[in-house]
Amino acid sequence: MQINIAIASDRNMEVGLHVTLYTALQFLDPDAFVNIHLFSKDFSSQAIERIHQTLSPYRDRYHLQTYDVATLDLGSGKGLHYNKMPYVILLAANLVEAEKLLFLDADLIIRTDLSKLFAYPLEDKIIGAVFESYVSNTWNKEYGLLKQIGLPDDAPYFNSGVVLFDAKRWKQEQMSLRCFKIIDEYGKLLHNTDQTVLNAAVGGEFLLLPHKYNRPFYPGGYGITDDSDCICHLVGSPKPWDLFGEVLHNSYPAFYRYLKETALQNYKSYLTPSIPRLQRTFALSRSYYSLVKWQVKQRFFTNSALDKRAN
Template sequence: MNTKERISIVLASDNHYAILIAALVKSIELNHKTDEAIDFYIIDDRISTRNKEKIEASVQSKDIAIHWLNAEQVVPSTIKFPIDNTAFPLTAYFRVFSPYVVPANLERIIYLDVDMIVLEDISKLWNIDMGANIFGAVQDFQKVVSCSWGGIPNYKELGMSADTKYFNSGLLLINAKAWREADITNKVFKCLHDNLQYINFADQYGLNVALVNQWFELDPRWNWFATFENKNPFIIHYLDIKPIFKSYKSDPYFQTVFFNYLKLTPWKNYKPISGNYRLVRKIYNKVKKIVLRSLKAEK
């Protein structure tokens, strides 16, 4: 790839986790050593003006641009979100629209969950050759679709073999052009609606079902889960309790890494808060879905 091109990175968040974006973009800025400029396309699910300003102030490089995209404008009116039984916020489904929030001429994007810290030059991920695959991802720690506590609960009914590999959707290296041409977003949402009762990890369920065996497997260090030790991860993924909470229970070293980057942002004096805040959010998400299901049933 041409090293003069711009790297396109898509993020999505609500206001609650805006603080995580600041640490993430700072880590990408400081560890990017080659000469590509970087565009961040942030799907904004009601992030406050103040928090947007703090995120923008976290970046000093003139070669980094931040583009804000209103979540309500990102989702086509024809798309209906699956109201599942999980505590995941509806924001989790926005990643499926990533190829549509960037300029149509862009052929490659990186999607990152905001609960990540990048320790390697992002250009190395950007330049990975995926061959003819539509996207690349890292195998989840659930490993296979038959995982007894996760995976794809109805994998047998869907005709999947028990050892089919299962990926984590927190990091996706996407051939955006191929994704759009194959109409992947609509296929994923159809899958979600067709299997509503089996959804366990929001969009990750739909992506793994709709795109079974159609992904390029990346080095696991590109999406290293903070629950496991590693002296040389490329990207740390805090997929359990986030490091901003006192109840954080993953590798303590990785929490230190997070705060080392956060201290370089306008949130530099931030201290971990009670984990009760996190639990209240989960309850809110579940109640919101119950209400939405009730309203749908009344129509």
């Protein structure tokens, strides 16, 4: 069986990319072959070679094709933190020569067989994704936009970290064009960028995939355990590889278990400063503040509870 996956990454996501791809191959059915379509930004030939080093245990089970994001027209939107990389998902199914395509974010730990997910019949739907909420429960800014576009409160809303595309129909129905028209018209209202655009474009009409194929793990939430048979999505920020993620992210132990098997096994966030990394840290300053505040609060209440028990 051959499967096609697409994934996008810039240098700030490179560490997460390695873990995502390594675990995708590690947990894959041994009889399956993967065509990896990598949309990269600012990746040198050495960075591509590191990916091959990471995947060397599976060298006969994958093919890597690269696409330079700098050559793509990602529209007029501002993107996420003024980074347009998230918009790649809106074009991938248009650019890849395949009838079916599985798009993955680069912040996943894949602890389940992707060939089973890829085999899901999409029936009459253009995409399949995991339910996140109803439109009525989306963020205020996104809710207003979705209502303007015409989605009802009870329309389902999905997370775009894992999306299965009927690429043939996506092309036929010019869905990429529809997505970028939404960005042109509503770009100033967008916060959750690609995710809300995709939801608006399909209008709640998508195949509901099992929850195990996109299970969220937050920086300050429950950590990933050894029995997590799922696609673990490291949602929110900071990520385990962001500055001081080693001590701040509750799922770092699980992340490091796979990181140490990759070509970036010696990576430490505090030993690899760069201007893009520092810019990302600054952009995430509110997230850092919220996470540290939450963890201090949790430790305070934990210690207070222990003190009461001791007395």
